[in-house]
Amino acid sequence: MSGLLKACISIFRRDLTVALRRSTDILTPLIFFVIVVSLFPLGVGPEPNMLQSMAPGVLWVAALLATMLSLNRLFANDYADGTLEQLVLAPHPLAVLVLAKTIGHWVLTGMPLVLISPLLALQLHMSTDAMGVLVLSLLLGTPVLSLLGSVGAALTLGLRGGGVLVSLLVLPLYTPVLIFGAGSVAQAAAGMDTEAYISLLGAFLALALSLAPWATAAALRVSLD
Secondary structure, eight states: OOHHHHHHHHHHHHHHHHHHHSHHHHHHHHHHHHHHHHHHHHHHOSOHHHHHHHHHHHHHHHHHHHHHHTTTHHHHHHHHHTHHHHHHHSSSOHHHHHHHHHHHHIIIIIHHHHHHHHHHHHHTTOOHHHHHHHHHHHHHHHHHHHHHHHHHHHHTTTOTTHHHHHHHHHHHHHHHHHHHHHHHHHHHHTTOOOHHHHHHHHHHHHHHHHHHHHHHHHHHHHHHO
């Protein structure tokens, strides 16, 4: 096993271990996601047709906002205890190490949202076909949210009010993912073909995997200087 792979696995395991010791880091986005989606039937009424029409947008907006809740903590703890400086000085490409941290962030925040989304979709009377597309779209889209969010988190590292600044920076970048993610579910609910939407989400993921870690690494170097 190469040194780079060992370093990436160590970073991934460390982030998961630290997060599991701080259960609020995992539970806060998940609880927020559940509460936001669950409030909509109470606010707009139990009419099934209305809930079905709103479901794609509601679920995707809630997932987007839940992901943003944890972005500020992506590098903050490592920055505070000096671990981030050690990563920058490590004899491995910083972009690859950043990618390992971002994958850890998605496993802790994005994956739970994907797993629980079918249960929440039932509250909104979503059809089985649309539910399958919802899971697939979130599976492709939430990693993009984490990758793009890592760039914003790196740019605002150490700044006061960093959480608000991260939101302002990444929301415009999140918009295409939100449009095509919710659009794919709406198409499935209407019985129409979703291949184009899913393909675009896959393209977004490939592009984000190629570019976002390098942009995040550059932003971290600037923030640490």
